[in-house]
Amino acid sequence: MGTTAIPAGGGKAIVIMGVSGSGKSTIIEILAKSLNCNFIDADDFHPQSNKEKMRQGIPLSEEDRIPWLEALRDALRDSLDNGKTILLGCSALQTRYREILRCGDPNYELGSYVSLVVKFVLLDAKAEVLTARLNKRAAEGKHFMPANLLQSQLDLLQIEESEGILRVDATLSPQEVVSTVIASLSL
């Protein structure tokens, strides 16, 4: 048999996406508890060189992002192959980046944007809200990502209506965001 079998057990991959400060790390932790499933924070998959670049206020390049996204795709595939639902918090700013992640689904056909198992949820908030959150987080010394990289991320964020991405208001409370995701995706 080949390697294109439908994932056993009907697991799903839910990718919580958006720019820095939108709440990906916060939401995946709470959602994972609600769904009793594993989660991956894409930050944990960055090589030290990527983190150091961001720490210095330099946006990642395509060359920095592609191997990172491919490693994340492989992690999604591993989970799905084992029939497990997995959550991923990842910026996934461009359609072509999301295409790499959709390939975690062994049956995904590139360009169709319809994967029954890899779904995207965009955490949506205005720049002012995000800047305030990032400044606060940086002041607390909690994260390597500086607020001055936010504009480069907003510039890169690309959403095509044909992708059918679920858009959720990221200014709701974390619990409300989680409840909305669960209800909207019938999880």
Ligand SMILES: Nc1ncnc2c1ncn2[C@@H]1O[C@H](COP(=O)(O)OP(=O)(O)OP(=O)(O)O)[C@@H](O)[C@H]1O
């Ligand atoms: N729904 C929310 N309401 C209010 N504050 C929030 C909400 N979600 C997250 N925050 C706060 O905003 C800050 C950024 O959240 P978080 O680190 O989860 O974002 P992120 O998208 O993972 O960011 P990055 O991509 O930079 O890692 C944190 O200080 C967090 O506590």
Ligand SMILES: O=C(O)[C@H](O)[C@@H](O)[C@H](O)[C@H](O)CO
């Ligand atoms: O695509 C990117 O530039 C990266 O994923 C960044 O978004 C960071 O990982 C994240 O925002 C910091 O936590």
